[in-house]
Amino acid sequence: MSSLAIISPGVQSLVQDLGRPGLASMGVPRGGAADGLSLRCGNALLGNPVDAPAIEMAMLGIEATFDAPTTWCLAGAPSHATLVDAGGTSRSVPRWTAVPARAGDRLIVKAIRPGLRSYLCFAGGVRVPPCMGSASTLLSCAMGGFEGRALRVGDVLDINAAPPVVAPQASASLVEWLDATLRPGILRVVAAPDGQGPCRDALHALLDVPLRVSGHSNRVGVRLEPPVAIVEAIRGAAGGRVASIGMAHGAIELTPGGEPIILGVDHPTTGGYQVIACVIAADLPALGQLSPGDVVRLNLVDRHQAWQAHRALRAMLSKELAIP
Amino acid sequence: MADSHPPEPLAPQTRWFSERHVQISLPTPGDVARFFRTLASNPPQGLVDLVPGAASLLLEFDPVAAADDSLPARLRDLLAACASLPDKAPAGAVAIPFCAEADFAPDLEGLARERALDPAAWLEEFCAATFTVDFLGFMPGFAYLGGLPARLAAPRLDQPRPRVPAGSVAIAADRAGIYPFASPGGWRLVGRTPLALFDPAREPPALLAPGMTVRFALVSRSTFDSLGPVAP
Secondary structure (H helix, E strand, O other): OOOEEEEEOOOOEEEOOOOOOHHHOOOOOOOOOOOHHHHHHHHHOOOOOOOOOOEEEEEEEOEEOOOOOOOOOEEOEEEEEHHHHHHOOOOEEEEEEEEEEEEOOOOEEEEOOOEEEEEEEEOOOOOOEEOOOOOEHHHOOOOOOOOOOOOOOOOEEEOOOOOOOOOOEEHHHEEEHHHHHHHOOEEEEEEEEHHHHHHHHHHHHOOOOOOOOOOOOOOOEEEEEOHHHHHHHHHOOOOOOOEEEEHHHHHHHHEEOOOOEEEEEOOEEEEEEEEEEEOOHHHHHHHHHOOOOOOOEEEEEEEHHHHHHHHHHHHHHHHHHOOO | OOOOOOOOOOOOEEEEEOOOOEEEEEEHHHHHHHHHHHHHHOOOEEEEEEEEOEEEEEEEEEEHHHHHOOOOHHHHHHHHHHHHHOOOOOOOOEEEEEEOHHHHOOHHHHHHHHHHOHHHHHHHHHHHHEEEEEEEEEOOOEEEEEEOOOHHHHHHOOOEEEEEOEEEEEEEEEEEEEOHHHHHOOOOOEEOOOOEEOOOOOOOEEEOOOOOEEEEEEEEEHHHHOOOOOOO
């Protein structure tokens, strides 16, 4: 076992795994990595179970020291990472590569861009007490993860012991595919019942136009700012719903003011706004990488195309990383 | 392009919510709870989660299972089986102690005034009511309680509060609810309970479950304090 001492915590660094499926009927959000694809790939490169807990960093990376030899891997959005040894010699470290650190090595991860989130995965995984079967941090309830909160200066995280990793590295074609998958510039959506009924015109007005990601976005939801003329055209299209309905990661709610909100991993399990469409499963990782100021377009596809996209994603993971 | 395939018939009152979610509309919270119990105890292959709503149930599937040609037929059979099951007996009764001192109940006086009642009379009617847990949602352990007397019903606030304290007892429209955690919220606050509505270390973590009956019992501030503060 080794441990990681946090010198600088970044903006919001959270211990996350793949969340807590199956508890929605108690009001518990799924949670987990906002970009589950990067977490799974980072873990696979280290020989970990794909859902091993890692550190999700948003906007800015952490700075931390290892107290014992540890193999780690940087996954997700690009960020400049360096490893500085006890003698002061530093080297740049690429993403999607398992890297051995020695005792006393200092890891520095700088600004994350383009994209929003990078994942620090460790051979063996981060060790935190499980909360309802998961290591995920749920900030709204101060539960799970490391003391239910974002990492702070001085925190020391335990890393589970792990068998040595035989220096695996993602292939060039996998890296190219991952970058395209995480930053496609579009999100493919399927129409939800309200988007085929009362909000059909509003949904179609929002397709294939530039939508700006608001700064008021987080793990609960990504707020989109459509062009002003479109907001004016669709304002009032969605009335408030009376009965709460079960919600979904990727569901696009339309507020009466004409503001689309795409629900993120920590979304409330039920909601009252009308749902015009849902982001397809294959594009949820890209949703987790949308950063304030980004411009994204919604492309309408049908269920069969959504299923096909999911099969293609699975086939790539199976071929490149033997992820089932 | 979209809509290039004809819609696949799923089952009555059932529609695709996404390529991996199926939404079933159901007439009453009792139906939602019954379908939930049946599906949870005998989950169809590839089911990832079940999300009850006020008059609907959302089924999430693994996309591979959702794409399986046999899903619509299996769902039809399963839902037909759910529909023919009898209602299960109520799942127990819970008494919720709550204190309605002014700082815990900022909306009580206004609610009472709207109904030409004094606050004590409003609370008396509230405590005489027997509520039923319709479903849990919104946040961990938040129970939507049906059974608010029509005379006490009131719409939610126009402007939600940025922070509703944990334990707040509240009403909105024809329902009551209790906030397990501090959060922004638009329900009207009529008191506060010291009980922990949700504790991940407890089994089950949620104090309330669908079908349970709930009654509220007014307690003094000193009793509230002696029962201990709620978590966050």
